[in-house]
Each structure stands twice: as C-alpha cells, then as structure tokens.
Amino acid sequence: MKKLLILLLLSINTLSYTIAQETSSSRFSKIVIDPGHGGDKPGAKGKRSLEKHINLAVSLKLGELINNYLPDVKVIYTRTKDVDVDLINRSRLANREKADLFISIHCNAAPNRTACGTETFVMGLAKSQANIEAAKKENADILTEANYAENYDGFDPNSPESNIFFALYQNAYLEQSLSLADKIQKHYTANTKLYDRGVKQAPYLVLYKTSVPAVLTEIGFISNEREEKYLNTEKGQYEIAASIFQAIFNYKNRIEGKKIAPPSISELIPHRVIKEEEERIKREEEERKIREEQDRIALEKQKEIDAQQKEKEAREKEANEKDSIATEEETNDVVYRVQVFVDKAKLSKEDSRLKDLEEVWMYKDNKMWKYTAGNFNNFNQANEYRRTLKDKGYKDAFVVIFHKNKRISLERAKELEKENNK
Ligand SMILES: [Zn+2]
Structure with a gap:
C-alpha cells in the first residue's frame, strides 16, 4: 500500500505539471457528458421512472444547449442511447479525448422518501458516512464489469482504507472541479426550486479514473415523489440542463479570461417547452375540476340512496311493530x-x-x-x-x-x- 501511495503521489506531480501546461493554452473546447447508468443498469428506481432515462434526457438537453450557445465546444457523450457502458470506459473516453471537462449526471435516491435536493460531487475523501453511502451506490455498477478489481486497482467501496487511498488521486484537479461544482449548485438554486445540498467530496470510481477536471452531479431525488415528477417533465429537465449549462459557460469564461454573461434561463428553455408546460398545468387543473365535480355528484347520489334506505327501514320498522305483540294500555291496576x-x-x-x-x-x-x-x-x-x-x-x-x-x-x-x- 505504501509503495503504491508514493507512486501515486509522484504521478500527481507529473499530472499537475501537464495541467499547468494545458491550462496555459486557456481554451475550453471539449466536454464529455456522461449520462449515468444505462441498459441493464437502471440506477435508482422511482415510483414511475428509472434514473437512467432521466440522466440521458438531461444529458442530451445539456449537449443541445452547448451545441446551440457554445458552438466552439465539442460535445462528446459516453452514451446517447439506453445502453450499458462500463465506468472504466466512460473515464477512458474523457482521458483519450483530453476533454476539458467530464460531467457525470445522476439522480439521487434514499430510503427516506422526504429526502430532496441537488448535490454535486468531486473526487475526494468523503467527510461523512452519507457521502460514502452515496458513492457506494453509484460505484456498485462496477461489480458486473469484467476485471473490475484490476481496472480499479483493487478498489473496494466498502473499505475505509480504499476511500482514503483513492481520494488522494485526483487532488491535482480538485480546484477546477470544485469551482465548477460550486457554480452548478449556485445555478440550480437560482433556476429551480430544488434544495441546495451543496458541494461534496466522495470516492466515485467514474471520477477516480478520469484524468481531467470532473464532477458528478445529482440532479434531485427520484425517490421523492415531487422531485421524481419534476425530473420527468421537459421543463424540469431543461431547467436542470440550463443550470449546468450556465455553470459551464461561466467556468469556460473564467479559464479563457472572458467576462460575458451566460444566456438567461428563459432564453435557454425552448418556447415550445414552456408552452407545453403551461398547457399541461391547465389540463391538470381542468381534470382536477372534473374529478371534483364527479365526486360531488357521486356524494349527492349516495346521500339520496342513504335517505331512501333510511325511509324504507323506518317504514318496515313501523309495519313490524304493528305486527308484533301489542303493549298494554296503562291503567292504575x-x-x-x-x-x-x-x-x-x-x-x-x-x-x-x-x-x-x-x-x-x-x-x-x-x-x-x-x-x-x-x-x-x-x-x-x-x-x-x-x-x-x-x-x-x-x-x-x-x-x-x-x-x-x-x-x-x-x-x-x-x-x-x-x-x-x-
Ligand atoms: Zn446514479
């Protein structure tokens, strides 16, 4: 373990040197977008949807916004369809392409159904058990990958030692990654009603093997009914994608030494989507009114039936009493x-x-x-x-x-x- 650690620290020094050279070119021209999970690895499950589909939908919208508003940036996806890609290959793609940024998009889940909000992770030492648990869940996908022990240098998500060891690896990119993560969280808060859980560090394998600035963002809880519903709307997906886009826009500006404001959220969300959302809300409101009216009519009918039943029972009772043994008239005898x-x-x-x-x-x-x-x-x-x-x-x-x-x-x-x- 010690020998490995020394080797690792040496390699970080080399990497830092490489970055210094690369960032001096001051260009942000390539991004790898990674929709989490896919294929037979659905990720977290909501009541009516799977994480992998939401991740892909938001990722494609983010790519679309970058293509439209930052045409000088090349967008590369780790997947554009519902297919499984090994975590190691997602990282390798970013490394091979020498991307300026790697962003992995995921949905959160928790046994507590009220848990909610967004959080963005960078590779590092988890400060809380909750963060380790979050990483474990996402890392579990490697267990079905061939040679996973070899590919991830014997990483054991359950071992605290592993967590410390692997957390050291990407410190060379920590500053850039943290800077972007921070921007993403700020834009979520500005553009959505989602609670800000903040920027965190945890040993995510998909970040560990990525030798470029990298973040993993959890865009909301699929286990929370309200957030699952939101994450499945076009408008919700665009709001999330636009928030990430604005963060990337500002991050790129900072690297390139420019000071241009990103397009506003209303510019970024297509009019069609806003209109559809308005129509959906109107439709739901109308459906609700119809349901209420139907309930009211049903209740009235039931009341009528109850009243008739009562009347019938009263009549029967009266007839029965006439029929049964008569009670005697009162006398003083x-x-x-x-x-x-x-x-x-x-x-x-x-x-x-x-x-x-x-x-x-x-x-x-x-x-x-x-x-x-x-x-x-x-x-x-x-x-x-x-x-x-x-x-x-x-x-x-x-x-x-x-x-x-x-x-x-x-x-x-x-x-x-x-x-x-x-
Ligand atoms: Zn996930």
Whole structure:
C-alpha cells in the first residue's frame, strides 16, 4: 500500500505539471457528458421512472444547449442511447479525448422518501458516512464489469482504507472541479426550486479514473415523489440542463479570461417547452375540476340512496311493530303475570315459542326482551297459571307483578291494592 501511495503521489506531480501546461493554452473546447447508468443498469428506481432515462434526457438537453450557445465546444457523450457502458470506459473516453471537462449526471435516491435536493460531487475523501453511502451506490455498477478489481486497482467501496487511498488521486484537479461544482449548485438554486445540498467530496470510481477536471452531479431525488415528477417533465429537465449549462459557460469564461454573461434561463428553455408546460398545468387543473365535480355528484347520489334506505327501514320498522305483540294500555291496576323466558330478539306473535301461551306480553329490561303470559288481578291466580306452565315445560317460570307497565315488588303491590280499594 505504501509503495503504491508514493507512486501515486509522484504521478500527481507529473499530472499537475501537464495541467499547468494545458491550462496555459486557456481554451475550453471539449466536454464529455456522461449520462449515468444505462441498459441493464437502471440506477435508482422511482415510483414511475428509472434514473437512467432521466440522466440521458438531461444529458442530451445539456449537449443541445452547448451545441446551440457554445458552438466552439465539442460535445462528446459516453452514451446517447439506453445502453450499458462500463465506468472504466466512460473515464477512458474523457482521458483519450483530453476533454476539458467530464460531467457525470445522476439522480439521487434514499430510503427516506422526504429526502430532496441537488448535490454535486468531486473526487475526494468523503467527510461523512452519507457521502460514502452515496458513492457506494453509484460505484456498485462496477461489480458486473469484467476485471473490475484490476481496472480499479483493487478498489473496494466498502473499505475505509480504499476511500482514503483513492481520494488522494485526483487532488491535482480538485480546484477546477470544485469551482465548477460550486457554480452548478449556485445555478440550480437560482433556476429551480430544488434544495441546495451543496458541494461534496466522495470516492466515485467514474471520477477516480478520469484524468481531467470532473464532477458528478445529482440532479434531485427520484425517490421523492415531487422531485421524481419534476425530473420527468421537459421543463424540469431543461431547467436542470440550463443550470449546468450556465455553470459551464461561466467556468469556460473564467479559464479563457472572458467576462460575458451566460444566456438567461428563459432564453435557454425552448418556447415550445414552456408552452407545453403551461398547457399541461391547465389540463391538470381542468381534470382536477372534473374529478371534483364527479365526486360531488357521486356524494349527492349516495346521500339520496342513504335517505331512501333510511325511509324504507323506518317504514318496515313501523309495519313490524304493528305486527308484533301489542303493549298494554296503562291503567292504575296491579297486574300479575308469569315470566316464561327472555330473549335478545323481539319475537313476532307467530313465533313457535309463544304459541302455547295466553295473553302474551313482553317488556324490555337491560337490553333483553322478557316474555310473560297471563293477565291476573291477584297473585294466587297467577301462581296457579305458573304451575300449569311449569307442567307444560316452562321450568323456570315465575310470577312477575306490574303497575303501569313497570315491574314492582310484592310488598308494593299490596300497598297499591290497599290504596285502590279505599
Ligand atoms: Zn446514479
């Protein structure tokens, strides 16, 4: 490891020298745009889209803006279709072309669905576990590449030692890369509503093997519903691409010692896209209104059905009550009956359990219906009837006494009889 480190530091010195010579020419003439993932490596997954498609769409828009507004800059893509390209070959393309800049475009994702915003990475030592995790996710694509251990010098994304070792590699380009990353974040904030998570360092393999100024930008969270929706609109993609474009425009100016303001965001986004976006919003608003109206009508209909149902139930209840056993008119007399059984249900007079009984009468007590038979004006007659019922099988029958349809005790009955006889 130590020997390697010394070799590496030596090579950084050589590289720095080369850059110094190159930048003295003060020309920015070539950019490699790298849409992350592709083919059978979809990257992060949203609810309704895949990262690889958004990365490509934004990359192509960025290239289009550079072609239109910076015609002296040659645009090279690592892919222009939905195909898989090994990370090592993406870096090699930038190195072979001696590009002035390499930019890798990605979407972020997190288990926490509220995580949001943009961030731009340069190769370096991750300062937080979160940044290491972010790099690990993007680096995982190499695991299916042939000879990946050899190509990435035994890089192990899970080893802290690897992180430190590989972070040293691109320090020679750190200043330029940081300068661009900073500009990209500033323009995102100026042109979009996306939260600025800032410029960060992490050991991204696609940056590690790239021997030119290089950044990896995460343009929003595909795992966040609102941002996924935004990243899938033409307008959102143009706003992101235009932000990166303005940053590159200023970066190029700085290298070339010029002071020209980049085209404004409204110049950069095609009128067609703005118009389509306005129409989309209008259409969605109309659809929302129609849905609300449909919901309102459905609710009204349901209310009507409920009211009819209630009315029907009330009518049925009334009919049932007429049909069931009549309650007695209130008199001042004390009435003796025989209670035969209790039931939760209110039985109709046709019920088989009531057919042997005379003068059936029921009352509700403690949520139960209590059924009585007979109607006498003294205890003895009622008790006689109780014996008859017992013989018929009503083993638990007993005498109950009522006054004004309320149960009373035998003592109270005697008092009342005395009063009534006065
Ligand atoms: Zn990615």
